[in-house]
Amino acid sequence: MFPKDWTPPCGNFCTKKYSNFVQIPWRIFCKKGCDSDGETWEECKDECNEICYKDPVLKDHEWSYYIDRSPGHDNYSMECFRACISGCGFKFNVLQEMVNQIQPNRPPKPQTEVKPKPIPQHSEPTTASDELPCSSAQSEPLGMGFAQLVIGPAGSGKSTYCSSLYEHCVAARRTIHIVNLDPAAEQFNYPVAMGTFSFSPSLFLDIRELISLDDVTEELGLGPNGGLLYCMEHFEDNLDDWLADELENYLDDDYLIFDCPGQIELFSHVPALKNFVEHLKRKNFNVCAVYLLDSQFMTDVTKYISGCLASLSAMVQLELPHVNILSKMDLVPNKKDVNDYLNPEASVLLSELNQHMAPQFAKLNKALAELIDDFSMVNFIPLDLRKDSSIAYVLSYIDNCIQFGEDAEVKIRDFDPEEDV
Numbered sequence: 001m002f003p004k005d006w007t008p009p010c011g012n013f014c015t016k017k018y019s020n021f022v023q024i025p026w027r028i029f030c031k032k033g034c035d036s037d038g039e040t041w042e043e044c045k046d047e048c049n050e051i052c053y054k055d056p057v058l059k060d061h062e063w064s065y066y067i068d069r070s071p072g073h074d075n076y077s078m079e080c081f082r083a084c085i086s087g088c089g090f091k092f093n094v095l096q097e098m099v100n101q102i103q104p105n106r107p108p109k110p111q112t113e114v115k116p117k118p119i120p121q122h123s124e125p126t127t128a129s130d131e132l133p134c135s136s137a138q139s140e141p142l143g144m145g146f147a148q149l150v151i152g153p154a155g156s157g158k159s160t161y162c163s164s165l166y167e168h169c170v171a172a173r174r175t176i177h178i179v180n181l182d183p184a185a186e187q188f189n190y191p192v193a194m195g196t197f198s199f200s201p202s203l204f205l206d207i208r209e210l211i212s213l214d215d216v217t218e219e220l221g222l223g224p225n226g227g228l229l230y231c232m233e234h235f236e237d238n239l240d241d242w243l244a245d246e247l248e249n250y251l252d253d254d255y256l257i258f259d260c261p262g263q264i265e266l267f268s269h270v271p272a273l274k275n276f277v278e279h280l281k282r283k284n285f286n287v288c289a290v291y292l293l294d295s296q297f298m299t300d301v302t303k304y305i306s307g308c309l310a311s312l313s314a315m316v317q318l319e320l321p322h323v324n325i326l327s328k329m330d331l332v333p334n335k336k337d338v339n340d341y342l343n344p345e346a347s348v349l350l351s352e353l354n355q356h357m358a359p360q361f362a363k364l365n366k367a368l369a370e371l372i373d374d375f376s377m378v379n380f381i382p383l384d385l386r387k388d389s390s391i392a393y394v395l396s397y398i399d400n401c402i403q404f405g406e407d408a409e410v411k412i413r414d415f416d417p418e419e420d421v
Protein backbone atom coordinates (compact mmCIF):
# COMPACT_ATOMS: atom_id res chain seq x y z
CA MET A 1 0.00 0.00 0.00
CA PHE A 2 1.12 3.56 -0.60
CA PRO A 3 1.57 5.96 2.30
CA LYS A 4 -1.14 8.61 2.30
CA ASP A 5 1.20 11.52 1.60
CA TRP A 6 3.03 9.80 -1.23
CA THR A 7 2.51 11.44 -4.59
CA PRO A 8 2.99 9.38 -7.71
CA PRO A 9 5.83 10.75 -9.83
CA CYS A 10 3.67 11.19 -12.89
CA GLY A 11 1.30 13.44 -11.06
CA ASN A 12 -1.71 11.20 -10.47
CA PHE A 13 -2.52 11.36 -14.15
CA CYS A 14 -3.14 7.67 -14.72
CA THR A 15 -4.52 7.07 -11.30
CA LYS A 16 -7.37 9.49 -11.79
CA LYS A 17 -8.25 8.05 -15.13
CA TYR A 18 -8.15 4.52 -13.92
CA SER A 19 -9.87 4.97 -10.65
CA ASN A 20 -12.64 6.57 -12.69
CA PHE A 21 -12.65 3.79 -15.15
CA VAL A 22 -12.33 0.66 -13.09
CA GLN A 23 -13.15 2.02 -9.69
CA ILE A 24 -10.09 0.41 -8.19
CA PRO A 25 -7.82 3.31 -7.26
CA TRP A 26 -4.11 2.63 -7.49
CA ARG A 27 -4.16 -0.87 -8.71
CA ILE A 28 -3.91 -0.33 -12.43
CA PHE A 29 -1.74 2.69 -11.93
CA CYS A 30 0.74 0.62 -9.94
CA LYS A 31 0.73 -2.17 -12.44
CA LYS A 32 0.99 0.01 -15.46
CA GLY A 33 2.55 3.19 -14.25
CA CYS A 34 5.05 2.71 -11.49
CA ASP A 35 5.43 -0.94 -10.76
CA SER A 36 8.37 -1.64 -12.95
CA ASP A 37 10.57 -3.53 -10.51
CA GLY A 38 13.99 -3.73 -12.16
CA GLU A 39 16.96 -3.77 -9.82
CA THR A 40 18.76 -1.01 -11.70
CA TRP A 41 17.74 2.08 -13.68
CA GLU A 42 18.67 0.25 -16.91
CA GLU A 43 16.57 -2.81 -16.04
CA CYS A 44 13.70 -0.62 -14.95
CA LYS A 45 13.78 1.26 -18.28
CA ASP A 46 13.77 -2.03 -20.19
CA GLU A 47 10.77 -3.20 -18.26
CA CYS A 48 8.86 -0.08 -19.24
CA ASN A 49 9.53 -0.90 -22.86
CA GLU A 50 8.19 -4.37 -22.30
CA ILE A 51 5.20 -3.58 -20.14
CA CYS A 52 3.86 -0.77 -22.26
CA TYR A 53 4.39 -2.48 -25.55
CA LYS A 54 1.41 -4.60 -26.23
CA ASP A 55 2.06 -6.62 -29.34
CA PRO A 56 5.01 -8.78 -28.30
CA VAL A 57 3.59 -9.19 -24.83
CA LEU A 58 0.39 -10.61 -26.23
CA LYS A 59 2.25 -13.41 -27.92
CA ASP A 60 2.32 -15.41 -24.71
CA HIS A 61 -0.71 -13.64 -23.23
CA GLU A 62 1.29 -12.69 -20.20
CA TRP A 63 0.23 -9.29 -18.92
CA SER A 64 -2.49 -8.98 -21.51
CA TYR A 65 -5.01 -8.08 -18.85
CA TYR A 66 -3.03 -5.14 -17.66
CA ILE A 67 -1.83 -4.12 -21.04
CA ASP A 68 -5.40 -3.77 -22.22
CA ARG A 69 -5.93 -1.19 -19.59
CA SER A 70 -2.76 0.69 -20.28
CA PRO A 71 -3.33 4.42 -20.41
CA GLY A 72 -1.74 4.60 -23.82
CA HIS A 73 -2.82 5.73 -27.23
CA ASP A 74 -2.73 3.50 -30.23
CA ASN A 75 0.88 4.39 -30.94
CA TYR A 76 2.26 1.86 -28.51
CA SER A 77 0.90 3.21 -25.25
CA MET A 78 3.12 6.25 -25.06
CA GLU A 79 1.38 7.51 -21.96
CA CYS A 80 1.97 4.22 -20.29
CA PHE A 81 5.63 4.44 -21.16
CA ARG A 82 5.92 8.00 -19.78
CA ALA A 83 4.18 7.01 -16.57
CA CYS A 84 6.33 3.93 -16.19
CA ILE A 85 9.59 5.68 -16.92
CA SER A 86 8.84 8.45 -14.43
CA GLY A 87 8.20 5.72 -11.87
CA CYS A 88 11.65 4.30 -12.55
CA GLY A 89 13.17 7.80 -12.38
CA PHE A 90 11.54 8.32 -9.04
CA LYS A 91 12.71 4.96 -7.76
CA PHE A 92 16.35 5.47 -8.77
CA ASN A 93 16.57 9.21 -8.11
CA VAL A 94 17.20 10.09 -11.73
CA LEU A 95 16.82 13.75 -12.67
CA GLN A 96 13.46 14.59 -14.24
CA GLU A 97 15.17 16.18 -17.29
CA MET A 98 16.97 12.92 -17.98
CA VAL A 99 13.83 10.91 -17.51
CA ASN A 100 11.99 13.11 -19.99
CA GLN A 101 14.58 12.36 -22.67
CA ILE A 102 14.09 8.59 -22.54
CA GLN A 103 12.18 7.27 -25.54
CA PRO A 104 10.73 3.79 -26.08
CA ASN A 105 12.96 1.58 -28.20
CA ARG A 106 10.52 1.04 -31.03
CA PRO A 107 9.25 2.87 -34.08
CA PRO A 108 5.97 4.73 -33.72
CA LYS A 109 2.93 2.90 -34.96
CA PRO A 110 0.63 4.76 -37.32
CA GLN A 111 -2.49 6.09 -35.63
CA THR A 112 -5.69 4.28 -36.54
CA GLU A 113 -8.35 6.49 -37.98
CA VAL A 114 -11.18 7.15 -35.55
CA LYS A 115 -14.52 7.49 -37.31
CA PRO A 116 -16.65 10.42 -36.22
CA LYS A 117 -19.72 9.68 -34.19
CA PRO A 118 -22.43 11.91 -35.66
CA ILE A 119 -24.99 11.40 -32.89
CA PRO A 120 -24.29 12.42 -29.31
CA GLN A 121 -24.19 9.63 -26.77
CA HIS A 122 -27.33 8.77 -24.90
CA SER A 123 -25.77 8.89 -21.48
CA GLU A 124 -24.02 11.87 -19.96
CA PRO A 125 -20.34 11.10 -20.16
CA THR A 126 -18.70 11.55 -16.79
CA THR A 127 -15.32 12.20 -18.35
CA ALA A 128 -14.18 13.52 -21.67
CA SER A 129 -13.51 10.75 -24.15
CA ASP A 130 -9.81 11.47 -24.12
CA GLU A 131 -9.85 10.81 -20.39
CA LEU A 132 -10.65 7.20 -21.01
CA PRO A 133 -7.86 4.84 -21.79
CA CYS A 134 -7.50 3.28 -25.15
CA SER A 135 -5.68 0.22 -26.13
CA SER A 136 -2.77 -0.34 -28.41
CA ALA A 137 -3.56 -3.58 -30.20
CA GLN A 138 -7.11 -3.50 -31.31
CA SER A 139 -6.74 -6.19 -33.88
CA GLU A 140 -5.18 -8.80 -31.60
CA PRO A 141 -7.47 -11.52 -30.33
CA LEU A 142 -7.13 -12.04 -26.58
CA GLY A 143 -8.08 -15.70 -26.27
CA MET A 144 -11.20 -17.76 -26.65
CA GLY A 145 -14.52 -16.13 -25.73
CA PHE A 146 -18.07 -17.43 -26.08
CA ALA A 147 -21.19 -15.67 -27.19
CA GLN A 148 -24.87 -16.16 -27.85
CA LEU A 149 -26.52 -13.88 -30.38
CA VAL A 150 -30.14 -13.76 -29.27
CA ILE A 151 -32.33 -12.98 -32.28
CA GLY A 152 -35.92 -13.44 -33.32
CA PRO A 153 -39.00 -11.45 -34.25
CA ALA A 154 -40.11 -8.47 -32.15
CA GLY A 155 -41.82 -9.58 -28.95
CA SER A 156 -40.63 -13.18 -29.19
CA GLY A 157 -39.16 -12.91 -25.68
CA LYS A 158 -35.48 -12.16 -26.32
CA SER A 159 -34.95 -9.71 -23.46
CA THR A 160 -36.96 -11.89 -21.10
CA TYR A 161 -34.86 -14.88 -22.11
CA CYS A 162 -31.67 -12.90 -21.43
CA SER A 163 -32.82 -11.79 -18.00
CA SER A 164 -34.00 -15.30 -17.06
CA LEU A 165 -30.70 -16.72 -18.21
CA TYR A 166 -28.89 -14.10 -16.16
CA GLU A 167 -30.88 -14.98 -13.03
CA HIS A 168 -30.31 -18.67 -13.64
CA CYS A 169 -26.56 -18.13 -13.95
CA VAL A 170 -26.40 -15.96 -10.85
CA ALA A 171 -28.12 -18.74 -8.90
CA ALA A 172 -25.78 -21.30 -10.41
CA ARG A 173 -22.78 -19.05 -9.62
CA ARG A 174 -21.85 -18.87 -13.23
CA THR A 175 -20.74 -15.60 -14.81
CA ILE A 176 -22.31 -14.34 -17.98
CA HIS A 177 -22.31 -10.81 -19.35
CA ILE A 178 -25.39 -9.41 -21.02
CA VAL A 179 -24.90 -6.96 -23.86
CA ASN A 180 -27.76 -4.81 -25.06
CA LEU A 181 -27.60 -4.33 -28.82
CA ASP A 182 -31.03 -2.75 -29.12
CA PRO A 183 -30.70 1.04 -29.47
CA ALA A 184 -34.46 1.33 -28.92
CA ALA A 185 -34.49 -0.57 -25.63
CA GLU A 186 -36.03 1.29 -22.73
CA GLN A 187 -35.79 -0.97 -19.74
CA PHE A 188 -34.31 -4.29 -18.79
CA ASN A 189 -34.72 -6.87 -16.11
CA TYR A 190 -31.03 -7.51 -16.22
CA PRO A 191 -28.48 -4.97 -15.12
CA VAL A 192 -27.16 -2.77 -17.89
CA ALA A 193 -24.39 -0.35 -17.14
CA MET A 194 -24.56 3.24 -18.27
CA GLY A 195 -21.46 5.38 -18.51
CA THR A 196 -18.41 3.88 -16.88
CA PHE A 197 -18.61 0.23 -16.01
CA SER A 198 -17.85 -1.49 -12.79
CA PHE A 199 -16.04 -4.76 -12.23
CA SER A 200 -18.63 -6.05 -9.89
CA PRO A 201 -20.64 -8.22 -10.07
CA SER A 202 -20.22 -8.48 -13.80
CA LEU A 203 -19.54 -6.27 -16.80
CA PHE A 204 -22.32 -5.10 -19.06
CA LEU A 205 -22.32 -3.34 -22.34
CA ASP A 206 -24.99 -1.22 -23.90
CA ILE A 207 -25.20 0.00 -27.50
CA ARG A 208 -27.09 3.06 -26.22
CA GLU A 209 -23.80 4.34 -24.89
CA LEU A 210 -22.75 4.61 -28.53
CA ILE A 211 -26.03 5.62 -30.10
CA SER A 212 -29.68 5.56 -29.14
CA LEU A 213 -32.81 5.50 -31.24
CA ASP A 214 -34.26 8.50 -29.40
CA ASP A 215 -31.30 10.67 -30.38
CA VAL A 216 -31.47 9.54 -34.00
CA THR A 217 -35.20 10.08 -34.42
CA GLU A 218 -34.98 13.45 -32.72
CA GLU A 219 -31.93 14.76 -34.58
CA LEU A 220 -32.36 13.20 -38.00
CA GLY A 221 -36.13 13.06 -38.09
CA LEU A 222 -36.16 9.37 -38.99
CA GLY A 223 -38.98 6.99 -38.11
CA PRO A 224 -38.51 4.07 -35.73
CA ASN A 225 -37.48 1.49 -38.34
CA GLY A 226 -35.28 3.80 -40.42
CA GLY A 227 -33.78 5.11 -37.19
CA LEU A 228 -32.98 1.63 -35.98
CA LEU A 229 -31.29 0.73 -39.23
CA TYR A 230 -29.30 3.97 -39.03
CA CYS A 231 -28.23 3.04 -35.48
CA MET A 232 -27.17 -0.43 -36.54
CA GLU A 233 -25.20 0.93 -39.48
CA HIS A 234 -23.50 3.36 -37.16
CA PHE A 235 -22.75 0.47 -34.83
CA GLU A 236 -21.30 -1.44 -37.79
CA ASP A 237 -19.11 1.55 -38.67
CA ASN A 238 -17.76 1.57 -35.13
CA LEU A 239 -16.96 -2.11 -34.76
CA ASP A 240 -13.25 -1.45 -34.87
CA ASP A 241 -13.39 1.52 -32.53
CA TRP A 242 -16.13 1.47 -29.92
CA LEU A 243 -16.88 -2.25 -29.88
CA ALA A 244 -13.27 -3.38 -30.09
CA ASP A 245 -12.41 -1.17 -27.13
CA GLU A 246 -15.38 -2.42 -25.14
CA LEU A 247 -14.70 -6.06 -25.92
CA GLU A 248 -11.19 -5.73 -24.62
CA ASN A 249 -12.69 -5.53 -21.14
CA TYR A 250 -13.55 -9.18 -21.41
CA LEU A 251 -11.09 -11.89 -20.65
CA ASP A 252 -10.49 -15.42 -21.81
CA ASP A 253 -13.46 -17.75 -21.35
CA ASP A 254 -15.91 -14.88 -20.88
CA TYR A 255 -19.45 -15.62 -21.96
CA LEU A 256 -21.45 -12.83 -23.58
CA ILE A 257 -25.15 -12.80 -24.40
CA PHE A 258 -26.09 -10.26 -27.07
CA ASP A 259 -29.70 -9.14 -26.85
CA CYS A 260 -30.46 -8.01 -30.42
CA PRO A 261 -33.25 -5.88 -31.85
CA GLY A 262 -36.21 -7.74 -33.38
CA GLN A 263 -36.32 -6.08 -36.81
CA ILE A 264 -36.37 -8.88 -39.35
CA GLU A 265 -34.29 -6.82 -41.81
CA LEU A 266 -31.28 -7.28 -39.56
CA PHE A 267 -31.09 -10.98 -40.15
CA SER A 268 -32.47 -11.09 -43.66
CA HIS A 269 -30.55 -8.60 -45.80
CA VAL A 270 -29.00 -5.73 -43.77
CA PRO A 271 -25.35 -6.72 -43.25
CA ALA A 272 -24.83 -5.05 -39.83
CA LEU A 273 -25.32 -8.19 -37.73
CA LYS A 274 -23.42 -10.33 -40.19
CA ASN A 275 -20.41 -7.99 -40.02
CA PHE A 276 -20.72 -7.83 -36.26
CA VAL A 277 -20.58 -11.63 -36.11
CA GLU A 278 -17.51 -11.63 -38.35
CA HIS A 279 -15.92 -9.12 -36.00
CA LEU A 280 -16.63 -11.39 -33.02
CA LYS A 281 -15.13 -14.33 -34.84
CA ARG A 282 -12.00 -12.33 -35.59
CA LYS A 283 -11.80 -11.54 -31.88
CA ASN A 284 -11.77 -15.28 -31.26
CA PHE A 285 -15.32 -15.67 -30.03
CA ASN A 286 -17.25 -18.91 -30.54
CA VAL A 287 -20.67 -17.59 -31.42
CA CYS A 288 -24.04 -19.30 -31.61
CA ALA A 289 -27.23 -17.77 -33.02
CA VAL A 290 -30.15 -18.37 -30.67
CA TYR A 291 -33.37 -17.80 -32.59
CA LEU A 292 -36.47 -17.34 -30.46
CA LEU A 293 -39.87 -18.04 -31.90
CA ASP A 294 -43.06 -17.41 -29.95
CA SER A 295 -44.89 -20.69 -29.26
CA GLN A 296 -48.06 -19.01 -30.53
CA PHE A 297 -46.58 -19.53 -34.00
CA MET A 298 -47.02 -23.26 -33.53
CA THR A 299 -50.76 -23.27 -33.36
CA ASP A 300 -51.11 -22.98 -37.10
CA VAL A 301 -48.97 -24.66 -39.77
CA THR A 302 -48.85 -21.56 -42.00
CA LYS A 303 -47.52 -19.38 -39.18
CA TYR A 304 -45.08 -22.12 -38.31
CA ILE A 305 -43.72 -22.20 -41.87
CA SER A 306 -43.30 -18.42 -41.88
CA GLY A 307 -41.44 -18.60 -38.54
CA CYS A 308 -39.20 -21.35 -39.92
CA LEU A 309 -38.41 -19.35 -43.05
CA ALA A 310 -37.43 -16.27 -41.05
CA SER A 311 -35.18 -18.44 -38.90
CA LEU A 312 -33.73 -20.08 -42.00
CA SER A 313 -32.97 -16.69 -43.46
CA ALA A 314 -31.03 -15.75 -40.30
CA MET A 315 -29.20 -19.05 -40.39
CA VAL A 316 -28.13 -18.62 -44.00
CA GLN A 317 -27.12 -14.99 -43.52
CA LEU A 318 -25.19 -15.32 -40.30
CA GLU A 319 -23.51 -18.66 -41.03
CA LEU A 320 -23.36 -19.58 -37.36
CA PRO A 321 -24.25 -22.63 -35.32
CA HIS A 322 -27.97 -22.08 -34.95
CA VAL A 323 -30.35 -23.09 -32.18
CA ASN A 324 -34.10 -22.58 -32.49
CA ILE A 325 -35.95 -21.98 -29.24
CA LEU A 326 -39.69 -22.12 -28.84
CA SER A 327 -40.37 -19.41 -26.27
CA LYS A 328 -43.36 -18.72 -23.97
CA MET A 329 -44.17 -22.38 -23.49
CA ASP A 330 -46.08 -21.44 -20.33
CA LEU A 331 -48.74 -19.92 -22.59
CA VAL A 332 -49.41 -23.17 -24.38
CA PRO A 333 -52.38 -24.84 -22.69
CA ASN A 334 -51.98 -28.20 -24.37
CA LYS A 335 -48.37 -29.23 -24.92
CA LYS A 336 -49.44 -31.88 -27.42
CA ASP A 337 -50.46 -29.08 -29.79
CA VAL A 338 -46.85 -27.98 -30.21
CA ASN A 339 -45.16 -31.37 -29.79
CA ASP A 340 -46.16 -32.17 -33.35
CA TYR A 341 -44.17 -29.17 -34.55
CA LEU A 342 -40.98 -29.65 -32.55
CA ASN A 343 -39.56 -32.19 -34.93
CA PRO A 344 -42.10 -33.03 -37.60
CA GLU A 345 -41.69 -34.94 -40.84
CA ALA A 346 -41.66 -32.82 -43.99
CA SER A 347 -44.45 -35.01 -45.38
CA VAL A 348 -46.67 -34.23 -42.37
CA LEU A 349 -46.04 -30.51 -42.80
CA LEU A 350 -46.86 -30.73 -46.46
CA SER A 351 -50.13 -32.52 -45.97
CA GLU A 352 -51.18 -30.00 -43.30
CA LEU A 353 -50.23 -27.10 -45.55
CA ASN A 354 -52.22 -28.57 -48.40
CA GLN A 355 -55.24 -28.91 -46.14
CA HIS A 356 -55.04 -25.24 -45.17
CA MET A 357 -54.47 -23.80 -48.60
CA ALA A 358 -56.06 -23.79 -52.03
CA PRO A 359 -54.97 -26.56 -54.45
CA GLN A 360 -53.08 -24.17 -56.74
CA PHE A 361 -50.48 -23.76 -53.95
CA ALA A 362 -49.65 -27.46 -53.82
CA LYS A 363 -46.37 -27.12 -55.74
CA LEU A 364 -45.29 -24.14 -53.66
CA ASN A 365 -46.13 -26.00 -50.45
CA LYS A 366 -44.08 -28.97 -51.58
CA ALA A 367 -41.10 -26.73 -52.38
CA LEU A 368 -41.34 -24.98 -49.00
CA ALA A 369 -41.60 -28.23 -47.05
CA GLU A 370 -38.61 -29.63 -48.93
CA LEU A 371 -36.58 -26.46 -48.40
CA ILE A 372 -37.13 -26.58 -44.67
CA ASP A 373 -36.36 -30.26 -44.59
CA ASP A 374 -33.16 -29.81 -46.64
CA PHE A 375 -31.78 -27.29 -44.15
CA SER A 376 -32.73 -29.50 -41.18
CA MET A 377 -34.58 -26.51 -39.82
CA VAL A 378 -37.51 -28.34 -38.39
CA ASN A 379 -36.10 -28.58 -34.93
CA PHE A 380 -37.15 -26.46 -31.95
CA ILE A 381 -36.29 -26.67 -28.27
CA PRO A 382 -39.23 -25.67 -26.08
CA LEU A 383 -38.41 -23.21 -23.31
CA ASP A 384 -40.58 -22.69 -20.27
CA LEU A 385 -39.04 -19.92 -18.20
CA ARG A 386 -40.96 -20.98 -15.10
CA LYS A 387 -38.88 -24.15 -14.96
CA ASP A 388 -35.24 -23.95 -14.02
CA SER A 389 -34.62 -27.35 -15.58
CA SER A 390 -35.87 -26.02 -18.92
CA ILE A 391 -33.45 -23.06 -18.83
CA ALA A 392 -30.62 -25.36 -17.75
CA TYR A 393 -31.34 -27.70 -20.65
CA VAL A 394 -31.35 -24.90 -23.22
CA LEU A 395 -28.15 -23.44 -21.80
CA SER A 396 -26.30 -26.74 -21.81
CA TYR A 397 -27.48 -27.37 -25.38
CA ILE A 398 -26.07 -24.03 -26.50
CA ASP A 399 -22.88 -24.51 -24.46
CA ASN A 400 -22.40 -27.72 -26.32
CA CYS A 401 -22.80 -25.97 -29.67
CA ILE A 402 -20.11 -23.43 -28.89
CA GLN A 403 -17.92 -25.92 -27.03
CA PHE A 404 -18.08 -23.92 -23.85
CA GLY A 405 -16.58 -25.67 -20.84
CA GLU A 406 -14.81 -28.37 -22.80
CA ASP A 407 -11.45 -27.30 -21.46
CA ALA A 408 -12.74 -26.57 -17.96
CA GLU A 409 -10.85 -28.26 -15.21
CA VAL A 410 -12.68 -30.58 -12.85
CA LYS A 411 -13.09 -28.83 -9.52
CA ILE A 412 -11.93 -30.99 -6.65
CA ARG A 413 -12.78 -30.12 -3.08
CA ASP A 414 -10.79 -31.54 -0.19
CA PHE A 415 -12.81 -33.84 1.97
CA ASP A 416 -13.53 -32.21 5.31
CA PRO A 417 -15.00 -34.80 7.69
CA GLU A 418 -16.29 -32.16 10.12
CA GLU A 419 -18.13 -30.25 7.39
CA ASP A 420 -19.74 -33.37 6.03
CA VAL A 421 -20.98 -34.70 9.35
Ligand SMILES: Nc1nc2c(ncn2[C@@H]2O[C@H](COP(=O)(O)OP(=O)(O)OP(=O)(O)O)[C@@H](O)[C@H]2O)c(=O)[nH]1
Nearest residue numbers: 153154155156157158159160261262328330331385
Ligand atom coordinates in the same frame (compact mmCIF):
# COMPACT_ATOMS: atom_id res chain seq x y z
N1 LIG B 1 -46.00 -15.62 -20.57
C1 LIG B 1 -44.79 -15.30 -21.05
N2 LIG B 1 -44.58 -14.07 -21.52
C2 LIG B 1 -43.35 -13.79 -21.99
C3 LIG B 1 -42.29 -14.75 -21.99
N3 LIG B 1 -41.20 -14.16 -22.53
C4 LIG B 1 -41.55 -12.91 -22.83
N4 LIG B 1 -42.84 -12.66 -22.51
C5 LIG B 1 -43.59 -11.42 -22.69
O1 LIG B 1 -43.57 -11.09 -24.08
C6 LIG B 1 -43.44 -9.68 -24.24
C7 LIG B 1 -42.22 -9.38 -25.10
O2 LIG B 1 -41.08 -9.86 -24.41
P1 LIG B 1 -39.63 -9.26 -24.65
O3 LIG B 1 -38.69 -10.07 -23.84
O4 LIG B 1 -39.63 -7.79 -24.46
O5 LIG B 1 -39.48 -9.57 -26.19
P2 LIG B 1 -38.31 -9.10 -27.18
O6 LIG B 1 -38.13 -10.18 -28.18
O7 LIG B 1 -37.09 -8.69 -26.43
O8 LIG B 1 -38.99 -7.85 -27.84
P3 LIG B 1 -38.28 -6.71 -28.74
O9 LIG B 1 -37.18 -6.13 -27.91
O10 LIG B 1 -39.39 -5.77 -29.04
O11 LIG B 1 -37.77 -7.38 -29.97
C8 LIG B 1 -43.32 -9.09 -22.84
O12 LIG B 1 -44.59 -8.64 -22.46
C9 LIG B 1 -42.91 -10.27 -21.99
O13 LIG B 1 -43.38 -10.17 -20.67
C10 LIG B 1 -42.57 -16.05 -21.49
O14 LIG B 1 -41.71 -16.96 -21.46
N5 LIG B 1 -43.83 -16.28 -21.03
